[in-house]
Amino acid sequence: MVSNYVKKLGIPRLIILGFLLSLVVAAFFLGIPMDQLLSSTLVRVGMNGILVLAMVPAITSGIGPNFGLPLGIICGLLGVLVTFDLDMRGFPALFTAMIISIPPAALLGAAYGWILNKIKGSEMMIATYIGFSSVALMNIGWILLPFKSNETTWPIGRGLRLTISLEDRIASLLNNFMSFTFGNDQVVPVGTLLFFLLACFLMWLFMRSKAGVKMYTAGVNPKFAESSGINVDRQRLIGTILSTVLGAIGIIVYSQSYTFLQLYKAPMYMAFPSVAAILIGGASTKRASIANVILGVILFQGLLVVALPVANQAMQEGNLAEITRIIVSNGIILYALTQAKKDD
Amino acid sequence: MQNITKDYAGNVVLENVNLSVNPGEIHALLGENGAGKSTLMNILFGMSVIHETGGFSGEILFNNEKVNIETPQKAMELGIGMVHQEFMLIPGFTVTENIKLNREISTPNVISKVLGKQYEKLDFDQMNKDARKALDTLDIGIEEYAKVAGLPVGYMQFVEIAREIDKENIRVLVFDEPTAVLAESEADNLLSAMQLLASKGIAILFITHRLDEVMQVADTVTILKDGHLVDCANTKDITVTEIAEKMVGREIERLVRHESDPTQNPVILSLKNFYVDMPGEVVKGVNLDIHQGEIFGIGGLGGQGKIGIANGIMGLYPARGSVLFEGEDLQLNDPGEALNKGFAFVSEDRRGIGLLLDTSIEMNIVTTAINVFNMYLKRWMVFTQIDKKKIRNHTETMIKDLDIRCQGPTQHTRRLSGGNQQKVCIARALTLNPKVILVSEPTRGIDVGAKRLVLDTLTKLNQETGLTVIMTSSELAELRSVCNRIAIINKGVVTGVIPPDAPDAEFGLLMAGDKREVEKIGK
Numbered sequence: 001m002v003s004n005y006v007k008k009l010g011i012p013r014l015i016i017l018g019f020l021l022s023l024v025v026a027a028f029f030l031g032i033p034m035d036q037l038l039s040s041t042l043v044r045v046g047m048n049g050i051l052v053l054a055m056v057p058a059i060t061s062g063i064g065p066n067f068g069l070p071l072g073i074i075c076g077l078l079g080v081l082v083t084f085d086l087d088m089r090g091f092p093a094l095f096t097a098m099i100i101s102i103p104p105a106a107l108l109g110a111a112y113g114w115i116l117n118k119i120k121g122s123e124m125m126i127a128t129y130i131g132f133s134s135v136a137l138m139n140i141g142w143i144l145l146p147f148k149s150n151e152t153t154w155p156i157g158r159g160l161r162l163t164i165s166l167e168d169r170i171a172s173l174l175n176n177f178m179s180f181t182f183g184n185d186q187v188v189p190v191g192t193l194l195f196f197l198l199a200c201f202l203m204w205l206f207m208r209s210k211a212g213v214k215m216y217t218a219g220v221n222p223k224f225a226e227s228s229g230i231n232v233d234r235q236r237l238i239g240t241i242l243s244t245v246l247g248a249i250g251i252i253v254y255s256q257s258y259t260f261l262q263l264y265k266a267p268m269y270m271a272f273p274s275v276a277a278i279l280i281g282g283a284s285t286k287r288a289s290i291a292n293v294i295l296g297v298i299l300f301q302g303l304l305v306v307a308l309p310v311a312n313q314a315m316q317e318g319n320l321a322e323i324t325r326i327i328v329s330n331g332i333i334l335y336a337l338t339q340a341k342k343d344d
Numbered sequence: 345m346q347n348i349t350k351d352y353a354g355n356v357v358l359e360n361v362n363l364s365v366n367p368g369e370i371h372a373l374l375g376e377n378g379a380g381k382s383t384l385m386n387i388l389f390g391m392s393v394i395h396e397t398g399g400f401s402g403e404i405l406f407n408n409e410k411v412n413i414e415t416p417q418k419a420m421e422l423g424i425g426m427v428h429q430e431f432m433l434i435p436g437f438t439v440t441e442n443i444k445l446n447r448e449i450s451t452p453n454v455i456s457k458v459l460g461k462q463y464e465k466l467d468f469d470q471m472n473k474d475a476r477k478a479l480d481t482l483d484i485g486i487e488e489y490a491k492v493a494g495l496p497v498g499y500m501q502f503v504e505i506a507r508e509i510d511k512e513n514i515r516v517l518v519f520d521e522p523t524a525v526l527a528e529s530e531a532d533n534l535l536s537a538m539q540l541l542a543s544k545g546i547a548i549l550f551i552t553h554r555l556d557e558v559m560q561v562a563d564t565v566t567i568l569k570d571g572h573l574v575d576c577a578n579t580k581d582i583t584v585t586e587i588a589e590k591m592v593g594r595e596i597e598r599l600v601r602h603e604s605d606p607t608q609n610p611v612i613l614s615l616k617n618f619y620v621d622m623p624g625e626v627v628k629g630v631n632l633d634i635h636q637g638e639i640f641g642i643g644g645l646g647g648q649g650k651i652g653i654a655n656g657i658m659g660l661y662p663a664r665g666s667v668l669f670e671g672e673d674l675q676l677n678d679p680g681e682a683l684n685k686g687f688a689f690v691s692e693d694r695r696g697i698g699l700l701l702d703t704s705i706e707m708n709i710v711t712t713a714i715n716v717f718n719m720y721l722k723r724w725m726v727f728t729q730i731d732k733k734k735i736r737n738h739t740e741t742m743i744k745d746l747d748i749r750c751q752g753p754t755q756h757t758r759r760l761s762g763g764n765q766q767k768v769c770i771a772r773a774l775t776l777n778p779k780v781i782l783v784s785e786p787t788r789g790i791d792v793g794a795k796r797l798v799l800d801t802l803t804k805l806n807q808e809t810g811l812t813v814i815m816t817s818s819e820l821a822e823l824r825s826v827c828n829r830i831a832i833i834n835k836g837v838v839t840g841v842i843p844p845d846a847p848d849a850e851f852g853l854l855m856a857g858d859k860r861e862v863e864k865i866g867k
Contacts (some may be wrong), residue, residue: 188418209719210714210728215713223697227660228712229680287702 004254010282012339015288016299016332020053023306030313035183037306043175044191044301048273050199052297054246055278059288060207061239062219062232063116064276068127069271071112071134072247075105080252080261081160084149094170101248109244110136113237124285130272135268144264152261164261170252171259192257199246204290215239220286275330276300276336300336304329345370355384357398358571365547370538372550372558372579375568381551384568385518389419389426395401414829417824422713423515425508426523435493440468440475442492449474466508478506482537482542496647498530502537509541517541518549521789526818529645529855535561555587556821567637605829612812613780618665620649620656627652628836629665630825634780634814639806641827643861646854649836650816651692654782658682660697670779685718688778690769692785692816694762698769701758706739708757708768713775742771746801763794770801773793781805784816799826820851 006014009216027037051069058066079101083093112130119126152164165171178189206212218225219237225232251270255261278288281296304325311324358380367373375381386394387404394400404411406422413419433442449471450456450464475488484502486495492503501522508517522534539561542548550562559579567590569575574590575582613634620627622801627649634640645648656663659679667674676680682689691697700708710730713719718747721728722736739753750760753791757768766786773781783802787795803826805811817823823830824844832839832854840854 205727205729208730210718210730211731213707213711213714217700217715220703221697221700223693224700224711227658227679227691227697228715229678229683230715 009209012335013280013282013295013299016280016303016335020299020303020306023303023310027306027310027312030310032309032313033184035186037309039183039188040305041298041302042193043187043189043257044305046189046196047254047299048174048277048301049193049196049272049293050246050248050250050253051270052249052277052281052293053196053290054201054243054292055274055283056203056207056288056293057239057242057246059278059283059285060212060219061215061236062222062244062286063113063123063127063236063240063284065124065271065275065283066127066240066243066247067124067271067275068112068134069243069247069269069274070131071108072244073251073270074134074138075101075108075244075268076248076255077261077263077267078104079248080166080170080255081145081147081164082151084164085147087149089169091173094173094252097170097252098249101252102245105245106241108240110237112244113240116240117233117236128321131271132268135265138267139264160263162262162264165268166255166259166261166265170256173256174253175257182322183193185286192253195253198251199288200293207290211238218278246277248317272333273300276333279336279339280332283334300332303332348403358387360566361571361573362401362576363566363573365549367515367547368542368545369547369564370542370548370550370562372562372565373568374551374552374558380568380571381411382520385426385520385549385551387813388413388424388518390415410833413427418579420511421513423511423513424518425514426518426520427501427504427508428520428850433492433503436491438489438491439479439486439495439503439506440472440488442503443475443488443510444471445507447511455530472508475506478510480749481509481540482506483518483540484533496530498526498533498646501526501530501534505534505537511548514546516547516549520551522550522552525645527568531557542734558587562665576849580789597702604640606637607635609638612636612670613814614668615653615657616666616668618653618656618663618667620652620661620663622652622655624662625649625655626836627656627663627833630833630836630838632831632838632841634812637718637806637810637812638829639803639813639815639827641823641830642814642833643818643823643830643851643855644833646818648833651784652836653833654689654784654814654816657782658687660689680716683712683776686776686779687780688773688776690766690773690781690786692788694765694769694788698772698817699757699765701757704754705743705748705757705760705768706735706753709739709771709775710735712772716776719775738775739771742775746771747797766790766794766798767801770798774805778811780812780814782816785818786815787817787819787822795822802826820855 016261024218028034033301054069054072058064072280075230076097079097082100083097086096088096109315112127115130116123118128144321145160147153147160154161174191175187175189178194178214179187179190181187207216214225214230215238217228218230218232219239222232225235225237251267277296277300278292279296280299281294283292283296307328308321308325311328312321315321317325361380361384363371363373363384373381373384374855377768381426383394387400392415403719404413411422413422414682434445437445449467450461451467453465453674456463456465472488479486479488479502481504482502484499484506486499492500495503507512519538521780535557538550550558552558562579564576564578565582565587566576567587569590590629611633613632615630615632618627618630618632619710624647630649642653644652646751652661655661657667657674658678659677659682660712664675665676667676669685674685680686700711710720714721719730720731720738722731736753742748743750743753748760748764748767748771750764757765760768770783771788772784781802786798786802799822802813807811815823815827827844830844831838831849833839834855840850842850842854
């Protein structure tokens with residue numbers, strides 16, 4: 001029985017889980033408040049969850065992990081910026097931002113998917129550079145786009161600021177929704193977690209629909225799909241569009257929790273933690289499930305949250321702790337990528 | 345090999361099996377899948393899987409000396425070679441390079457004197473000569489400088505063999521189902537090559553599912569069943585029927601009787617000037633009329649285009665010409681359309697096209713039906729959800745009806761045996777409630793018992809529901825045992841459509857594409 005569960009979970013997940021548990025034990029003995037770690041983990045799980053979920057349609061449709069996620073992220077940022085110019089606040093602003101970001105995300109996703117259909121076999125590499133170049137291109141956009149709001153633009157000169165505070169706009173809206181505190185005044189971000197779980201549930205429903213079955217089939221065996229009358233390229237296109245749109249919504253949820261909007265170079269590397277999370281959660285480059293998303297995001301973010309204060313305590317010099325954080329997070333990403341199964 | 349016993353964690357797979365081969369003898373090793381043939385060969389080769397699972401008991405005598413084969417290297421040193429079922433060749437290399445791989449002939453040069461043998465210059469002239477010699481021994485006309493990538497499957501097999509016989513000390517050669525992927529003429533070449541090798545004093549162990557080949561070339565046969573030695577006899581003293589009976593333990597009927605004559609029925613499918621551009625199986629203008637309720641066979645040699653016909657009708661490869669189905673023109677190059685009109689296809693590439701290997705049996709069976717006919721779906725306006733309960737019920741019925749041996753509807757198809765995988769493919773096709781089922785190579789690579797069941801299933805469906813079956817197969821005997829009529833394809837065109845009981849010579853001549861000779865016989 002036990003060995004069966006172990007097999008189902010897989011060795012890489014056990015290793016990560018073991019590492020996480022040993023860090024938690026270390027944190028406990030170093031006197032780091034546990035309630036704080038738990039709360040931070042929950043917050044980070046909620047804020048990153050949808051970005052990880054965005055990997056599911058991409059992997060399922062056969063394009064592999066969506067390294068071009070920054071494309072969707074840019075659209076999400078655009079949506080939030082528009083609400084500033086419309087001078088909207090609160091939940092209306094949040095949902096307006098999401099609705100506004102969907103059409104450009106779908107459009108860009110379609111173009112991106114069209115390119116990916118032309119270069120079958122090397123999607124991951126091309127996707128990474130599509131992500132990078134879209135960020136570079138948008139750097140120009142952030143300067144030239146005619147945004148007017150005082151809160152988003154530089155007081156002198158033209159263009160948008162590097163980071164934009166969402167205070168009094170959409171900051172922590174979902175985090176505070178239905179939230180409660182425990183331990184030493186630590187928050188459980190119920191709204192964000194609920195939103196994440198709702199998105200997961202909708203994705204789960206989608207995977208069980210006719211469209212989902214078609215997408216799954218096209219992803220795992222394109223030849224089988226074709227002989228079943230499924231247009232494989234169209235499924236890949238739909239998968240890419242869905243993933244890009246989820247990227248846009250994901251960054252909005254992320255930003256409200258982060259309480260800042262980060263423009264320019266910030267979206268550049270945002271795909272990697274999401275890819276790493278879903279791979280750690282047990283997905284391969286060909287199949288991914290909602291369970292992989294939830295497990296992966298908890299393990300990945302849990303590790304990051306716990307590793308940082310432990311490293312801080314272990315090494316008092318400020319710089320070293322920051323370096324350790326980078327080593328840990330990139331280390332997990334690297335480990336996840338080496339564990340990526342192809343299962344052909 | 346004497347008194348070989350082997351168990352995997354208490355599960356006995358071989359018990360007191362004896363096997364002996366003399367130099368120059370062709371010894372056939374027979375048995376259904378799971379009879380223990382592979383395990384026996386793994387023991388002979390000292391494969392690590394044997395030693396990792398606790399070794400075996402019994403002993404191996406080589407030239408009357410007890411030997412201890414612990415590693416494959418040891419087996420090679422003794423001169424035991426193997427021709428694998430799956431080709432172990434590097435496509436981008438030439439035939440010579442593949443034959444000489446890791447045994448290259450090289451000449452020293454300045455650099456190699458400093459840096460060692462790895463840097464010696466390759467002596468291609470000598471290597472080509474050796475390769476040529478090995479190929480000539482097999483009497484095969486491949487150019488030694490050709491790239492393996494472009495060769496037909498049959499030739500790749502010969503390159504494998506050439507590699508083995510090029511090893512100077514080769515004494516025993518094991519062929520693991522060498523003809524499974526070959527067409528009949530290629531198989532014949534292979535068999536005569538085996539005889540040639542045997543005449544040079546090499547002992548040959550021949551694992552196969554094709555009994556006619558055994559009768560044709562083997563001197564002795566050993567039959568395994570469920571890990572036991574059933575019989576060891578001279579081929580002269582035993583008949584095909586006896587062998588088959590001993591292997592599967594049940595009698596085999598030769599022919600399916602057709603009570604009525606379906607060729608009197610109206611034409612359901614008519615191909616006119618039908619071209620298909622399928623690499624390696626090009627169809628160049630086929631004309632065929634197939635009647636309702638018929639079992640129609642398409643035969644011919646490998647690479648002549650018989651496989652292309654079904655793939656073309658299903659829209660999987662670019663096709664042109666006209667296909668009339670129930671009097672209406674079928675839109676070509678659109679798999680969805682073909683499925684929609686009532687065609688179902690069981691592909692020759694079972695693991696590549698026919699199955700989702702890491703997906704449950706039930707989803708394998710219903711996916712196409714969900715996509716084409718919206719079956720097994722619950723609908724709420726535009727939203728759909730798959731109907732798990734209906735799928736489960738349907739799958740359980742299919743598992744029972746087709747006798748699919750599995751752990752249950754949710755088992756992944758990768759771990760099923762070839763025969764059961766094929767049944768899953770047939771179940772998928774039947775789920776579409778087709779009017780015509782196109783079956784390509786239905787029994788390729790599956791054991792005798794399962795073969796029988798697959799063919800029985802098809803004929804039963806045909807007789808009970810009047811389903812029209814178009815069966816493409818490389819095994820003429822199989823076509824002749826179940827079909828109403830058989831079309832023989834040569835060089836992409838139909839050379840003749842003849843009844844299954846036509847004389848052997850007629851089939852042979854049609855396959856060779858010699859129409860005039862056939863007409864002579866007719867006169």
